[in-house]
Structures are given as C-alpha cells and as structure tokens.
Amino acid sequence: MASNEFSLGIKKTMPFMIGVIPFGLAYGIMASQAGLSLFEIIFMSLVVFAGSAQFMAVGMIQEGIGIIFIVISTLLINLRHLLMGLSLTPYLNKLKSKWLCLLAFGMVDESYASTISHYQNDSTDQADPYFMLGSAAGMYISWVVCSTVGALIGHLIKDPLSWGLDFAMPATFLSIIIPQIKSLQIFIVFVVSGVCAVAGYLLIPGKWYIILATVIATIIGTILETAAEKSRAAL
C-alpha cells in the first residue's frame, strides 16, 4: 500500500521531473559561471532545494551582494510556501509532526502541484503521505542530478560572454515570470517593482533596492486588489 502510493507519486510527478531538467542544467551552468565550485553548487541543491531562490542567489553572488541580502531575499521569495503548506493541512493534519517535518522539506512548487491535485481528486478523508513523499523524492533526485550535470558543463565553458551566458539569468527569470502575469494587478506589480529597482539601483548605495522594490510593489498590488474588490462589491 505505502510503496504503491510512493511509486504513484513518482509516476504522477514524472512530467515535472522532466520539465525541471533544463532549469537544473541552467542553474548548474550559471552557478559555475558565478564562480561557485562543484561542491558548493551541489551542496546548494541538496540543502536549499528551491529553484527560483537558487537562481536568485547565484545572480546575487555574481553581483557581489552580501550574505544578509541573499538570505532575506531567499526568505521573501520562498514566502509563497506558507500558502502551499496551509492548503495541504486539511489533508495531512492527522499525521504526526515527524511526518510533516519530513514532507515540508520536499514541498517544492512541482511536488506541491502534483500532490494537491492528487489529494483533491482522492475521495478519502485523510490523504496518503507516501504519495507526497514519492513526488518530492522524484523532484529532489531530478533537481540534484541535473544541477550536477549543469555544474560539470559550466566548468568546461571558458568564455561565457561569447556564448551570451550573461543573459541566461535574466532570460530564465523572464521565462518564469511572464506566464505568471495573468492579471492587471500582477502586471503593475511587475512594472512598479522593476522601475523602483532601477531607480534604487542608481540612487541608493548598497543592495537595498531589491528588498525596497519588492516591498513597495507587493504593497501596491495588495492595495490595488483590495480596491478592485471593494469597487466590485459596491456595484
């Protein structure tokens, strides 16, 4: 029973495991271009296991940004996990804390997506944690292996500029972010944050511009959505 659900979790997550391959490779290549060693690149994938945070950290390391800013940005970019965790609790709230602590480590965007859709379609009251465990394990293995291969490739490339690899990071971010712009509010948040970041980058010493722009744009987006809801309610 347990092993059945475990392998079902892997099977249902297979498309994501394949989909993450180019991103794992890209992360490994970019991290090696940013000057991280093979061990450091693999260690980050093993310990952090969060694609967008790892990309962000590598970009910031390349810019010479200090540890404290990278850690705060990691916290901010991963705050979305709070919501994912919250939405899984109705299915898993009878489990022992030990189980939940283990599952929490493997809750990445992809394993969350395949797990929540499986649990929602399952008619039983309590979901089987082995499904999520399998899903997370599949993502973990795929992520670590692809990062390693990417790191090995990255260390072979001697002249990254002539390969246009300085654009690999912004291009990757754009390809992640553009499909998420599904409403006017999100678009405004995107533009406001970008403009604030450019202004802050030029005017404010240090690297506070990243956190400043993020906070300003997030507040504006939240206000806009609240205002839009109020005007809808008034009609």
Add this chain to the structure above:
Amino acid sequence: MRIEYIILITLMGIVTYITRASFLVFLKNTDLPKVVYRSLKYIPVAILAALIFPGIFTPQGKLDISITNPYIVAGLVTVISVVISKNSVLSIVLGILSLVGLRQFL
C-alpha cells in the same frame, strides 16, 4: 569550498525550510487575514522583476534605455517568444542567441 558560501547556503536552507514547515507543521487549520494571502501572491513576481530590470536597463551601471542596448532587445525577444510559444526553454535559447547576434552588429 569557501566557508562564507557554506554559511550562506546553510542559512538559505534554513530560511527555506522555515517557510515550508511553519504553516504545514505548526498551523493546522488556522485562518489568516485575507490581506496576507493577497500580498504573498505578489512577492515572487516583485522580487524577480527587481532582479531582472537593473540588469537589462543599466548594463554598465548607467541607465541605457535606447534601442542600441542589446539587453533590451534580447529581453523583448524572450518575452515575445514566451507569450507566443509558451515554451520557456525555447525562449531562453532565443533570448541568448539574439544577444550573441546583436553583439556582432552593435
């Protein structure tokens, strides 16, 4: 292997784990104010935008919003490609190739 990177990666791992575990493990069936849900949705977009824009619009540390800035053109190629093809890998490759191509001409 440098100690400051090991510390950085370990701290990143800890804060990431905290965000994953805190609600799942400690907050069972608790309702939060709506405004919290709302703001959390915008953070990833905001932070990625804050990272992308300066790299594209201030390539040498100075503002350059002209058409001769190859990063702007390569960025547009990437965005248009994502919107049309919905294929992120293809779009990343096209963006990088367009930058390499533009460097030859500009």
